[in-house]
Amino acid sequence: MKLRGRAHKYGDNVNTDAIIPARHLNLSEPEELAAHCMEDFDAEFLEKVQPGDVIVAGSNFGCGSSREHAPVAIRAAGISCVIAASFARIFFRNAINIGLPILECPEAAEAINGGDLVEVELETGRIEDLTTGQSFQAKAYPPFMMEIIQAGGLIPQVKRKLAASRRMIP
C-alpha cells in the first residue's frame, strides 16, 4: 500500500504538548482533537494540511506524555504517515496500536524538505521524495509489530487472538 502527500517538516523533540495541548485532553472524539492539532506549535498546520500529507521530523518525535490523543489527533487531521529520525517510546507504541503508520529513518528525516511530495510503501519501508528524486530505506518492523500493523492496530489483533483461542477450546 502506497501513501503519498506533502511533507510538513519539523525539528527535534516535537513533544505531546505541542501535538495536542493538555487543555484539550477533556476531548475524546478524533475530529475534536484534530481541530487542535499543533495549534500552539505550528499555527498554520491545520490550514495547510491536506489528507494524505506526511510529517517529517527529527529525533525523539512525540516525547513527553503518554497521551494517545497525540497520534489520534495527527491521524484525524489527515496525516497518513510520520517519518522521524527517532520516536519517543510511548508515542511509538501508541501510533502502532492505533494504526498510524510511522517510519524511523534518520536519512529521510534529514534530506526531505517541507513541501516535498513524498511517497511511502509501508510493507517494505521504502520512502521516495518525488520532488528531489531521492529514496530512502526505513528501519524494518520486527515481525511481531508487523502483525499488529497489518491487523490495523492492537485492538483488532487482540480480538483476532481472543477469537482464535475461543475456537480452540474443545
Next chain:
Amino acid sequence: MPHTMAEKILAAHCGREEVSPGEFIDAQVDVVLANDITAPLAIGEFKRIGVERVFDPGKVILVPDHFAPNKDIRSAEQCLLLKRFAQEQGVEHYFEVGRMGIEHVLLPQEGLVLPGQVVVGADSHTCTYGALGAFATGMGSTDVAVIMATGRIWMKVPPTIKVIYHGKLRPWVGGKDLILYTIGRIGVDGAIYQALEFGGEVVEKLSMAGRFTMANMAIEAGGKAGLFPVDDTTHAYLDGRARRPYAVYASDPDASFAQVLEYDVSELEPQVAFPHLPSNARGIGQVGQIEIDQTVIGSCTNGRLEDLRIAGQILAGRKVHPKVRCIIIPGTQEVYLEALREGLIEDFIRAGAVVSTPTCGPCLGGHMGVLAAGERCVSTTNRNFIGRMGSPESEVYLAGPAVAAASAVLGRIAGPEEVK
C-alpha cells in the same frame, strides 16, 4: 547468566528463566492504572475488544486527578465515565475526590504498588514506582485497555543504563536536583528505550520521597523505567503499608549494562531547568535575575510531605512576594492532613500562599494556576515544554521545593541560601 533488575522482573512476569534486552515478551501485569484524561479512551477501546469484565478488578486502579475536582462540563463527563466504569466492573480501587490523591503519590502511600511488580499506567509518570523496585512504565490508553481485558501486554525488554552518584549532598540539594542534573547531562532522549537504574552512596542515603522524585522523571530522559535498589529504606517505607509479601530483585554485580554513568555530586548546587526542555538545567548560581509571577509546589514529582516540609522551612514566618502567586498542592489527603497537624498549612496561608486540594491541575495547564502570556513560573512539576502550564508565551522553570519556596519569597528565581 548475570542479569539486571529490569531483566529479572520481566523474566519472572513472562514465565521465563531469563530474558535479554531487545526481546519482545508478553508480560503479566500486576497493577494497571488510569486517570480521568486517559481512562475515557481506554474504556472505549476496552468495549471494542468485546470482553465484558476486566481481567481482575482487584488489579485495576482508577484515579480522577488531572482535571478533578471537575474543571468544566467536559471534564465532569470524563470523571463520570471513570466512576461508572469502576462501579460496573466492581473496581474497588477507585478513589473519588475527597478520598484521592495525585495517582503517583497516592498508590505508594496506600501500599498498592510493591517491589518486584510489573505496573503499567496510562500516564507517563507511572515510572515513579521504580523507586520501590517495581518495573513500572507508562503506556497509552489502548495498551491499558488490552491489559484490563487480558491482564497481559507486549513489551520489549530494555537495556539498562546504570547511574551512580558519589559523594555527599550539600544542604537543600535533593532528589529533584539530582534528576534535573542527570537529564541535563544525558538529554531528553538520553535514556530512550532504556531503563535507568540508580545507585551509589548518595542514593543509599536518599529518602523515599527523594527516590520517588527521581524515578518520576525517568521518562523526561526518554526512559522506560527508573529503578532503585530495594534496601532498608524501602522496607521501612513498606512496613505497615504493604498488604502482602513482595519479591525483591537486584541486578547481579556482573550484569551487562548499556552504559554506566558516574557522577560526583558533592559540589552540586540546587538545579533549575530553564524553558522549554527538562534537560535545560543549570545550577542556581548561573540563573541571574529573573522575575517571576507564580510558583507551584506540588505534583506527582514533589507533592509529598517531605517536599512541603522543605517549603515550610523557608515560608514559615515569611511572606510570599507581593508580585507572586504561590500555589501549594499536597499530593494526597493524608499529606494534607499531616501537613495541617505539623502547622505547615497555617504557615503557608499566613505567608500568603494558596493551598489546594490534591490535583494535577496547573502542571499540565489544566486549572488551579494557569499562566497568561508573558508570565513565568518556578514549579516543582516535571515538564516545561512550550505552553505546558498555559499560554504558549509563558515560561516554566523546573526546580525542587526549596528553590520554588525561595523564589516565591524573593519574587525572582532564587536559592534557599539567598533568603534572609
